[in-house]
Amino acid sequence: MRLKGLFVLLSFGAFTAYYIYEPIPEDIEERWKLMLTNCLFRSLSHLADFSEVLGVKDYMGVMYFITFAERVVPVSDARVRVTEEHFEGVEVVVYQPHQQPHQQALRPAIIYLHGGGWCLGSSRMSPYDMLAREMVTELGAVVLSVEYRLPLACPPFPVPYEDVYRVVRYVLRRDVLARYAIPQGALAVSGTAARGANACSVSSMGGRGGLTHDSLQSVQLKVQALLILVLRPDLNTPSYQQNQNMPVYEDTKRYRFWAEYFSSDQIILSSMMTNTHNSPQSAPLLKLDKRSILRGLVDRKYNYSAPRVVWGGGGEASRWLADPRASPLLVPDAALRSLPKAYILTCEYDVLRDDGVMYVTRLRAAGVEVTHQHYPHGFHGALLFSVWPTDFSIARRMTENYIRWLRENL
Structure with missing residues (x-):
């Protein structure tokens, strides 16, 4: 009986070790x-x-549990005021510094697009909520975190992209800039992974004059910060x-x-x-x-x-598949020349590394100023592994470098 129990225990341990262990590079x-x-x-x-x-639920419906498990209710705290609003029908979580009326001053703004492989994720997930609050407190900025629709809840492409496009176009209105005390020319667009592609796309549309609003207020994007890119x-x-x-x-x-x-x-x-x-x-x-x-x-x-x-x-x-809104690497060279300066983050152990490297190469060839932050020991999604128990030290370094660049360039 004891031998049988020992055999079961050893078998379970061996199976667990086999399932958990993976040949991850030693330098990670x-x-x-x-x-x-x-x-x-x-x-x-x-x-x-x-x-x-089994026909119980589709693949993405089950994978959405990741989004649900990390979902939080964004609330105001002592330093950050949080409101949930709609811009042109699209949900946006707005993070602003807590300021007294006599302290009102112009402040830069970041339109942030969360990642999640196009099909998952939410601006209300704890890693994105933490990142937005840190940008507010460290930069004194307004963060507009876009809750674009996912294919689970709407038709697929180009609907999610159009949500992002409408938000950026709305924010560029003079009355909206004034409402949030954002000076013209102090606006960034930033995205992670799949939505880094959307950030590229709206930037290139702006470079071609495609974001001009009815009020003739043309795009005033100062920088684009792209945190891991998937571009084609x-x-x-x-x-x-x-x-x-x-x-x-x-x-x-x-x-x-x-x-x-x-x-x-x-x-x-x-x-x-x-x-x-x-x-x-x-x-x-x-x-x-x-x-x-x-x-x-x-x-x-x-x-x-x-x-x-x-x-x-x-x-x-x-x-x-060949639409530049979905595959920004296909944008012609002429459209790249007028783009704002860029920050591009890549990781060595990431399947998307070469997409970022290719975009860096093309932007520099077009005369765009680019800061390329490459992490030799980084892996896909490392920036967002910032919440216990999946908090990694590399995520802290990535966040600090990203915010430092925004402070120096926005």
Whole structure:
């Protein structure tokens, strides 16, 4: 009986160790904490797959538990006044410094777009709430955290992008700037991961005069701060190949997120999983000279091939793959030249690393001033692992560097 119990205990321990352990690079800090954190994400992903197979709930519906679990009610405190408002029908959580009437002064503003792979996340999650409060207290700024609609609750692309576009355009009105004591020319747009792409898109629209309001108040974005970038649906870059098994953002999630941003059609998902999602319509636009754009990277010793033209689904989803609003790396060079100075954060152990590097290269070639903050030991989403028990020291350093840059440039 004792031997049987010992066997069960050892078997359970071996299975647990096998499930938790992952070959994470040695130079990543707090490796075991990352393994345990990813175990939670992986378990939820497996549960989501199982639930979808049984027809209980779709994959993203289960994965939304991450958003729900970290959701908080943004409330005012001694230093930060918080209100929940609607800009052009879009929910926005507004964080402002607590000031007495005689202390009213002009202050910069940051339009912040939370991450979550297009399908998850909320400005009301605790990491984003903490980050917004820190920006207010450290910078004396107004933070406008956009609660854009997710594909779970609305039609897919371009609806979420249009929510962001409407908010930015609304904020640029003279009366709105005056209401929040924001001086013209002291406005930043900032986004994380998938919404870093939206921040790029609205910046480039502004650079082309696309954000001009009816009152003829043209865009006054001073800076763009892009915290991890996903800029085009190419899942075969060297960073994707190098980091395909890294925690947090493994294969299943990134394929599902990209596909469901455009459509719930399973054809798109299966095509993306084999990197064959180019159609005759999108192929010419998605073709990039990777060798020249990636020249800033050291030799990664990975063979690159562009997505093949195989998928014949056509239709709107095919066209959207090559839409610069979804894939900002496809914006023509002429549109980049008038963009505001940029801060771009990349992590070595992130599948999205090369998207950020390519954008840095293109912006600099267009004459845009760029600060590229690369973290050799960073991993995907590290900036937002700031809340116990998944708080990492690298998240604190990233936050400090990001806020320091905003203080010096906004």
